[in-house]
Amino acid sequence: MLKKILISLGVVIVGFVGFVSTRPDTFTVQRTAKIQASPEFAFALVNDFHHWNEWSPWDAMDANMKRTFEGAAGIGAKYGWVGNDQVGEGRMTIEESKPNELVRIKLEFLKPMETASTTTFEFKPEEAGSLVTWRMEGNHNFISKAMCVFMDMDTMVGGDFEKGLASMKKVAEAEATKRNEERMAAEKAAAEKAAAAAASANPAPAAGATAATPTP
Incomplete structure (x- = not known):
């Protein structure tokens, strides 16, 4: 009886391994959001x-996550993290950066398992705002293929992308509004200063004063 059970188990395992090997070798996860602000605002949030x-x-998943930074922003900047089981350990490196257009990042997970993928953010101007696309592409190893039999990468990561873009939208739009208010306030102050200067240079006649009569 035990022998039959072991043989059946072996057949199931071999069948599962064979099925896993037929799964796609690569994956792509992509989400897009429209932001009511010019591309520069969202770009700044990603490029630094x-x-x-x-x-x-992911930052909200572990309040005690340890972070390390190298470089200020743009190409060559690095970000590393070590956190709980939800965030694991990994690092990111900016490999390409085009102001207000694109940021391409090498994403490496070190724990719970080693994987590497490419993350790209694209920023395109649109009427009354911009379109931000967040895309991740990579290769599957056997373990990740096996995991995706039960839950694919789009299901596992797509929801996080949507949450991230929603937060990015909120922050970018708030900064754009703040910047616009500051500009309007500066313009108003400049106009008032100019008006005051003009009034000082050309004072109005005193009340009751009469114009001098020219001598014939």
């Missing part, structure tokens, strides 16, 4: 890793 805690969906 110091701003990721303002919108990243």
